[in-house]
Amino acid sequence: MKKTTFFSNEDLDNILRGMEGLTTDEKEAYLDARLKELESLPDSSKKELQEAARAGMQPTLELASHISVMNELQRIGNIVSFASIAKDYFGKSKFWIHQRINGYLVNGKPACFTNEQIVRMAEALEDIAKQMQEAAAHLKVIATQERSTVKKLETGKE
Numbered sequence: 001m002k003k004t005t006f007f008s009n010e011d012l013d014n015i016l017r018g019m020e021g022l023t024t025d026e027k028e029a030y031l032d033a034r035l036k037e038l039e040s041l042p043d044s045s046k047k048e049l050q051e052a053a054r055a056g057m058q059p060t061l062e063l064a065s066h067i068s069v070m071n072e073l074q075r076i077g078n079i080v081s082f083a084s085i086a087k088d089y090f091g092k093s094k095f096w097i098h099q100r101i102n103g104y105l106v107n108g109k110p111a112c113f114t115n116e117q118i119v120r121m122a123e124a125l126e127d128i129a130k131q132m133q134e135a136a137a138h139l140k141v142i143a144t145q146e147r148s149t150v151k152k153l154e155t156g157k158e
Contacts, residue, residue: 073121089121
């Protein structure tokens with residue numbers, strides 16, 4: 001039996017380009033025909049096709065996840081010091097963290113965070129957020145005390 005493979009990107013691009021000129025009704029008819037073909041396959045072929053589809057989707061899902069991480073981190077890039085996070089939470093250099101945030105090529109492949117590193121980054125950001133909230137609360141206490149002291153000095157009551 002011939003091994004089922006998922007579409008290569010080129011094959012998928014060709015299919016999508018072929019559908020570009022079709023009307024909505026024609027696209028629906030094309031997709032309905034393809035679904036009927038798939039439904040008529042024997043169960044063993046359906047299972048093989050499902051496995052191939054899952055394997056074919058894996059790189060896309062990983063890329064989507066990496067892009068989501070990059071977008072979130074780039075969004076806060078002006079708020080936090082990634083060099084400090086790299087050093088304090090990962091024991092790495094600022095170059096290491098920026099390679100992963102920006103997807104720079106390292107050894108011929110785009111650098112990205114592992115799942116464990118994403119979890120550690122989330123924990124680091126939670127820790128930083130907690131420290132910032134504590135600092136903000138302390139500043140409010142200082143401001144309140146300062147207002148109280150100024151008011152007492154102005155009224156002469158201590």
